[in-house]
Amino acid sequence: MVVEQLRDEETDRIFQALSDSTRRDIIRQSMLREQSVSDLAKHYAMSFAAVQKHVAVLERASLVRKERRGREQIVHSNPEALRRAARLLDAYEDLWRGRAARIDELLSD
Amino acid sequence: MVVEQLRDEETDRIFQALSDSTRRDIIRQSMLREQSVSDLAKHYAMSFAAVQKHVAVLERASLVRKERRGREQIVHSNPEALRRAARLLDAYEDLWRGRAARIDELLSD
DNA sequence: CTGTTCTACAACCATTTGGTTGTAGGTTAG
């Protein structure tokens, strides 16, 4: 029947960004305290450039934003995108329970 | 410093499975009513084999399970995995709010 | 029995992902 597919690339990006444990840990780190990209990189057994790329993925998903401070780039978390993802999953749960209240969230997904 | 990375491949798989709008729609469809893989495939503008692969991705993430009924394979949703993802995001939110109650969930991630 | 339906799976392909190294430029410390 080929239902017209309403795709939400923002949602795609959020879940894709969350699908890597290093990136989830970067979120956690930047929630605990704001750190520069170099500071973050010290936590992981990979190159600085790799961490830089992970931060870029989080940034495209709006889960994090960077703020230049001198020569450093400070990584701030953005909990609103996380909340959005959590609410979307809640809506699925509601759907399963037969509560239609939030189905519109799913349909507009 | 190379902190030992506690990876949770199950969590990886759940978020990765959720990062595609076709797969999110398959979850929604199978929550609305249990359908065979062929039934599901009729909703999308792609081959049966492609939908079959999407279902397999959801299955590896435990978001869905298949039950053979005659020649058909009926797809059931499994809301527990969804709930697990939602709780994890809630825990991040708590962390951001400075509530430490659920930090252990994050640390064991 | 025969033909159709549903599923499984292999092979293939283009693109994306997650990592690397290397180069270069802006900023700060001494």
Place this chain on the structure above:
DNA sequence: CTAACCTACAACCAAATGGTTGTAGAACAG
């Protein structure tokens, strides 16, 4: 000023992703 530091970005690579077509087997309809 110079050296060290932080970041940006390009080029490259292997593996995973998301799609395709094709083949084959099992189950059902008539």
